[in-house]
Amino acid sequence: MNNWAEIDKSAKEWVKEAGERIRSSFNTTLSIQTKSNPNDLVTNMDKETEQFFLEKIRNTYPDHFILGEEGQGHELASTDGIIWIIDPIDGTMNFVHQQRNFAISIGIYENGIGKIGLIYDVVHNELYHAVKGEGAYMNGIKLPDLKDVPISESILSLNATWVTENKRIDPNILAPLVRDVRGTRSYGSAAIEFAYVAAGRLDGYITLRLAPWDFAAGLVIIEEVGGLTTTLDGEKINLLDKNSILVASKSIHRAILSDYVKKQLKEDYDR
Template structure:
């Protein structure tokens, strides 16, 4: 498999898609709700996913596609090559802010992440990795991640998870928040994973994400020595929704052992 060629094509398409999104900033969006009033999708999300699908099917006809908006294939296994796409991760931010969102594109072969691309469209920053070849922001290599203690860490975490909720006992995470140096929330899993990759934050926790939210970021994080699991410390299967803990080495195990090992979710 010529992963360099696949990566080259994917980067070109991601940048073209970014241009299309930027052009939409001055246009009126058609906004619809999905599972609830805060789960939004726009005509741009749908158009960008269809753009990727058309490009992939014309160029790599044997590859399958798992996309957030449902225009791809019915994917119930990761046999062969599967593209996992979120055309706009952080749609609410896209609508309200026109920043803090990203295109997220992961390419997997037989369940192994081979290519990860996350494009911060508003800032023109493309984070990318090919398995075994390092990770980059545009043309600049990203350094390997170093260990950090909880008390020195900044953790990306939605405030929902330290309030009473139906997914996790919120009391589990209060000691972690209290012990950490600080917390942040950006509203886009792809960029929050990128921020771990670049050291802007040290860990990211979420209770329920889909494969297209995390597939690209996992390739980038693991290429830098970071750890990607669910909150039980188990590997993700990239076919179903799951919790997520992304962290620097050492910190990941500390969070699992000291704060989450008695968790109920």
């Protein structure tokens, strides 16, 4: 038997402790490397933070699985069992260049079902947290259900890339949406963008390619405020793969799919 209250308590404590370590690193010289391209950064703190969680989880819950961005966890072919999906620093470019607008993101899943979501905006000391079926909270304050707003009064987060020539989407699909919304934003941390949608600071977030560690925590938190996350085609998210993402309140989600992307929400997706 797994004690979810205990797992939740440990996860929250570890996230806070990891955040403290990251804050302390601001006084040290970072070691910065690149990964897939010159703009894809990783620092010693990304790796050390992932290692910190790995050691805690392995010592306390040796039968749990770990999927982390920096690759020190398991290679997973199935969602069976309990999986901690970890982005030690989401928004590394912001971490390096701005020392803000980055977050620790942890989603804990059991047999593919999201049980716990934690997004910790380290610099603002804002911990977004949800346990499935128990609501979502920011620093212990319950987040209300998302409000229905019209597209014309909504603020949408998306990267300008998706309305310029790019290899993932015809720029003419999202350009009319960008014109119709009240405003657009781009924070450079998917986890923070999910958290802001959950907190009602943004009404939606669209991106064309996120990895499991970018969205695992966000999915759990969004569901607890009555929001909806699917791919940009209205399909269910594949937890172990890269996905396009459309996250919003149900009304904004429906409007974006039907009026701009011109797709229907896939029938069998749990609404």
